Amino acid sequence: MMKKVKLAKDRCDKSPFCRAKRACPVGAIEFKKTGFFSGEINVNAEKCIGCGKCIAACPHGALRF
Numbered sequence: 531m532m533k534k535v536k537l538a539k540d541r542c543d544k545s546p547f548c549r550a551k552r553a554c555p556v557g558a559i560e561f562k563k564t565g566f567f568s569g570e571i572n573v574n575a576e577k578c579i580g581c582g583k584c585i586a587a588c589p590h591g592a593l594r595f
Contacts, residue, residue, distance in 0.1 A: 533580040533595040537573050541592035544569055553587035555579075 535558070546569055551559040558577035563569045573584075573593070585593045 534575050534578045535573050535580065535582070535584055535593050535595060537571060538592050538594065539571075541590050542571050543590055543592075544571055548588075550584035550588040550593055553583045555581065555583060559584050 546561055546563070546567065548559065548561060548571055551561055551571070553559075556577050556579055558574045558579070560572050560574055561569050562572065571592075580595070582595070585595070
């Protein structure tokens with residue numbers, strides 16, 4: 531079974547400019563806008579290929595296997 535990335539929501543800053551989102555080659559890190567400059571980050575497990583690029587890109591350590 532392939533490892534999937536999980537998000538620790540308490541560590542995530544919910545930025546619309548998320549580095550991890552930009553680093554994901556398959557678009558598995560998704561941002562849902564909830565306000566003018568606020569939103570929610572989620573990992574789409576169906577899209578995630580377990581490459582770990584998002585983990586390396588996240589400055590907050592909010593993503594892990």
